[in-house]
Amino acid sequence: MGVIYEFKCSRCGYELEAWLGSGMLSGTITNANKHKYSKGKFGEDIRAFFDEHPDGILSSGGSYVFKCVECGELSCATEYAIFLPKDDKTLPPAPPHTIFLFPQCPNHRPYKNFVRHYEKCGGKLAPVHDEWSETPLECPRCHGTLWKEFAGVWD
Ligand SMILES: [Zn+2]
Ligand SMILES: [Zn+2]
Secondary structure, three states: OOOEEEEEEEEOEEEEEEEEOOOOOOOOOOOOHOOOOOOOOOOOOHHHHHHHOOOEEEEEEEEEEEOOOOOOOOOEEEEEEEEEEEEOOOOOOOOOOOOOOOOOOOOOEEEEEEEEEEEOOEEEEEEOOOOOOOOOOOOOOOOOOOEEEEEEOOO
């Protein structure tokens, strides 16, 4: 079950509607949320990775509020990560800075989060808020604090 929140700034009127969580998809890897890499959607380094690791999978891990590290703009998007089978002998160590937002899977382990870029400025997007987060978000316009209001559920 995913949760919908409205984030609102009482100072400048900024609003963001965010559909957070996973809907019908649990965080574990199932056929429903398993994607083989396809069609260039995820970029060249992901393509190269799957050329080397054909049994790797790309899995969605639910939706989060992301913040652009360049311009501070907030947006809502689905997070993806690359997983490899636990018995993969070629599994390289995960990069130390990697943040995993994914629950554990019995057969796979996470290798790397897919890095998103904000379409308007090209800046890197960092996940900053999920459905359980209690830390308030900062307004990207006036730097006030955003109010978080429950607005419903999805799936
Ligand atoms: Zn930006
Ligand atoms: Zn504001």
